[in-house]
Amino acid sequence: MTATPIxxxxxxxxxxxxxxxxxxxxxTANAGEVTALVGDxxxxxxxxxxxxxxxxxxxxxxxxxxxxxVTVHSPRDAxxxxxxxxxxxxxxxxxxxxxxxxxxxxxxxxGIVLDxxxxxxxxxxxxxxxxxxxxxxxxxxxxxxxxxQRQTVAxxxxxxxxxxxVILDEPTAALGVAQTAQVxxxxxxxxxxxxxxxxxxxNMNDVFAVADQIACLYLGRMAAQVKATDVTYSQVVxxxxxxxxxxxxxxxxxxxxxxxxxxxxxxxVTDLGDMNGAQ
Amino acid sequence: xTSTVADQTAEQSEPAPPARPGWPRRLLRAVGxxxxxxxxxxxxxxxxxxxxxxxxxxxxxxxxxxxxVTVVGLLAVVQTVVMLLGGLDISVGSAAGLASVVxxxxxxxxxxxxxxxLVALVTGVATGVFxxxxxxxxxxxxxxxxxxxxxxxRGLANLISNGRAQGYTGTDSTFVFLARGSIAGIPxxxxxxxxxxxxxxxxxxxxxxxxxxxxxxxxxxAARLAGINLNRYVVGCYIAAGLVAAVAGVLLTARTGxxxxxxxxxxxxxxxxxxxxxxxxxxxxxxxxxxxxxxxxVLLGVLQNGLTILNVNSFWQDIAQGFLLVVxxxxxxxxxxxxxxxxx
Ligand SMILES: Nc1ncnc2c1ncn2[C@@H]1O[C@H](COP(=O)(O)OP(=O)(O)OP(=O)(O)O)[C@@H](O)[C@H]1O
Ligand SMILES: [Mg+2]
Numbered sequence: 292m293t294a295t296p297i298x299x300x301x302x303x304x305x306x307x308x309x310x311x312x313x314x315x316x317x318x319t320a321n322a323g324e325v326t327a328l329v330g331d332x333x334x335x336x337x338x339x340x341x342x343x344x345x346x347x348x349x350x351x352x353x354x355x356x357x358x359x360x361v362t363v364h365s366p367r368d369a370x371x372x373x374x375x376x377x378x379x380x381x382x383x384x385x386x387x388x389x390x391x392x393x394x395x396x397x398x399x400x401x402g403i404v405l406d407x408x409x410x411x412x413x414x415x416x417x418x419x420x421x422x423x424x425x426x427x428x429x430x431x432x433x434x435x436x437x438x439x440q441r442q443t444v445a446x447x448x449x450x451x452x453x454x455x456x457v458i459l460d461e462p463t464a465a466l467g468v469a470q471t472a473q474v475x476x477x478x479x480x481x482x483x484x485x486x487x488x489x490x491x492x493x494n495m496n497d498v499f500a501v502a503d504q505i506a507c508l509y510l511g512r513m514a515a516q517v518k519a520t521d522v523t524y525s526q527v528v529x530x531x532x533x534x535x536x537x538x539x540x541x542x543x544x545x546x547x548x549x550x551x552x553x554x555x556x557x558x559x560v561t562d563l564g565d566m567n568g569a570q
Numbered sequence: 571x572t573s574t575v576a577d578q579t580a581e582q583s584e585p586a587p588p589a590r591p592g593w594p595r596r597l598l599r600a601v602g603x604x605x606x607x608x609x610x611x612x613x614x615x616x617x618x619x620x621x622x623x624x625x626x627x628x629x630x631x632x633x634x635x636x637x638x639v640t641v642v643g644l645l646a647v648v649q650t651v652v653m654l655l656g657g658l659d660i661s662v663g664s665a666a667g668l669a670s671v672v673x674x675x676x677x678x679x680x681x682x683x684x685x686x687x688l689v690a691l692v693t694g695v696a697t698g699v700f701x702x703x704x705x706x707x708x709x710x711x712x713x714x715x716x717x718x719x720x721x722x723x724r725g726l727a728n729l730i731s732n733g734r735a736q737g738y739t740g741t742d743s744t745f746v747f748l749a750r751g752s753i754a755g756i757p758x759x760x761x762x763x764x765x766x767x768x769x770x771x772x773x774x775x776x777x778x779x780x781x782x783x784x785x786x787x788x789x790x791x792a793a794r795l796a797g798i799n800l801n802r803y804v805v806g807c808y809i810a811a812g813l814v815a816a817v818a819g820v821l822l823t824a825r826t827g828x829x830x831x832x833x834x835x836x837x838x839x840x841x842x843x844x845x846x847x848x849x850x851x852x853x854x855x856x857x858x859x860x861x862x863x864x865x866x867x868v869l870l871g872v873l874q875n876g877l878t879i880l881n882v883n884s885f886w887q888d889i890a891q892g893f894l895l896v897v898x899x900x901x902x903x904x905x906x907x908x909x910x911x912x913x914x
Binding site: 382384387391397 | 776777778781784785787788789791792793795796797798856
């Protein structure tokens with residue numbers, strides 16, 4: 292815990308036009324740990340992750356990598372730091388094969404010609420390292436893979452680059468029981484290999500199964516980031532739905548402010564905020 | 571899960587490089603089912619036409635087919651690239667007509683074929699830049715944008731030429747060489763098509779540019795997240811389309827001996843799109859090859875030549891063309907395995 296976090300976001304603000312999606316968000320991820328990022332639909336999890344990944348520019352706040360402030364303006368900036376993201380919708384090209392997807396946008400070339408043998412070798416080494424045995428051929432089209440296999444390919448794509456931080460946005464959302472277990476095992480393995488893993492999930496069983504830390508977003512604010520062993524299941528659910536739980540989380544005033552301040556959010560979220568603010 | 575992992579491990583147990591299947595499978599995979607079907611269709615067509623009229627097999631007739639398909643072939647090749655990206659360029663025929671008049675008019679006033687051709691090519695690039703910028707920065711759907719410039723470029727060509735054929739290039743050695751010359755016994759026109767097709771094929775197959783084009787057509791969001799500059803690719807592809815359309819326009823001028831605002835270029839966009847679709851290029855992007863497109867271009871050329879040789883009314887050729895485009899797209903949709911939308 293005393294070591295500097297590999298990734299630290301401090302006081303992040305992010306608005307889309309009049310809608311402020313993130314307010315003063317602090318977030319850290321440590322090497323060798325799984326940090327779960329939880330929160331209700333529309334809480335801003337994906338947005339936070341896209342700010343980390345350089346898809347969205349942050350309005351204000353600090354982005355520290357390995358303790359040093361950095362500026363990240365594009366996905367390329369993020370990957371050159373060693374930050375890789377597996378997006379919620381996976382971002383794979385179904386018309387390309389596994390190797391082609393793993394090297395998308397970062398193809399190896401010899402001169403001007405693609406270096407297929409090297410890419411094949413690196414791809415299969417990475418899949419082996421992750422003990423992935425469920426794909427028959429690395430030249431298979433992604434269109435022919437199952438949901439779990441696609442998830443695996445997306446994760447392999449993220450760890451191919453000797454990355455230091457891997458962020459997974461709801462990797463198990465569309466998976467069956469067996470494939471979920473497989474992906475979670477992979478997540479744990481990445482952290483045990485020394486990577487900082489950030490896992491976004493709505494499933495508390497998954498979160499408690501693998502997470503070392505839990506960070507909870509509530510209507511664009513970071514309600515709390517705590518050790519998984521320090522909280523109970525119901526406390527986390529309370530943090531997600533109400534923004535606070537006992538002395539954990541946002542203070543009553545902040546909760547109310549979060550609820551009201553997001554008046555321009557979509558109706559469902561606003562209702563939830565108002566309801567909780569009134570309690 | 572345990573059982574699947576077990577038998578898949580068994581299949582995976584050979585070392586990393588994937589197992590080499592036997593040569594028939596490898597050949598089939600390299601050539602592709604789509605291309606095999608095209609080759610078979612071509613063979614059947616040749617057999618039918620040849621059986622009716624043996625003049626079909628004369629070397630001169632084969633050369634006629636070759637030179638006749640060049641202009642369409644060039645446009646089909648570049649249309650393939652645009653379609654792989656997920657776009658469509660309806661304006662190529664009009665751009666070719668514009669380049670045709672420009673090349674002839676500049677040639678007439680400068681008496682230099684080189685300058686005429688150069689200005690025509692620059693005009694072609696400008697049409698491509700315009701298309702690309704409208705699509706990217708105007709956020710206009712590619713079909714709408716190029717449908718608009720289809721009319722616009724044609725209007726411009728008619729405007730500067732007063733709607734009439736321009737100049738006479740039939741005595742200039744450069745234009746004559748382009749239209750009727752040959753290198754190593756093969757007509758210049760065919761060389762131009764072969765070189766362009768080969769260059770684009772290699773680019774698509776063996777460079778990261780080609781890979782990114784396929785990626786964009788397959789999933790534009792994924793491509794953007796992978797850090798690919800989509801705008802640059804879109805504008806680049808439309809510029810390539812404009813440039814190749816201009817080459818086609820120059821060749822039209824060379825073949826007819828004068829700059830033609832619409833005659834000869836009208837309908838080329840439909841033929842190019844038909845060839846690409848028939849060659850297996852997916853209308854929604856990301857799938858298709860130059861090999862398939864070229865096979866389809868030859869198939870269409872043979873069909874047209876055969877119908878002419880057999881004295882079929884030329885209006886039937888238009889009907890056949892439209893019919894083939896629909897059939898090609900129906901086959902594509904079937905093979906995608908999509909369920910039908912709407913009635914019935
Ligand atoms: N590009 C955008 N433009 C405008 N508003 C956006 C944009 N992206 C996200 N939002 C808004 O920001 C809020 C947070 O969205 P985000 O996708 O980060 O939520 P999330 O926590 O990932 O939710 P989920 O669990 O459903 O994935 C939502 O209210 C959403 O409508
Ligand atoms: Mg999300």
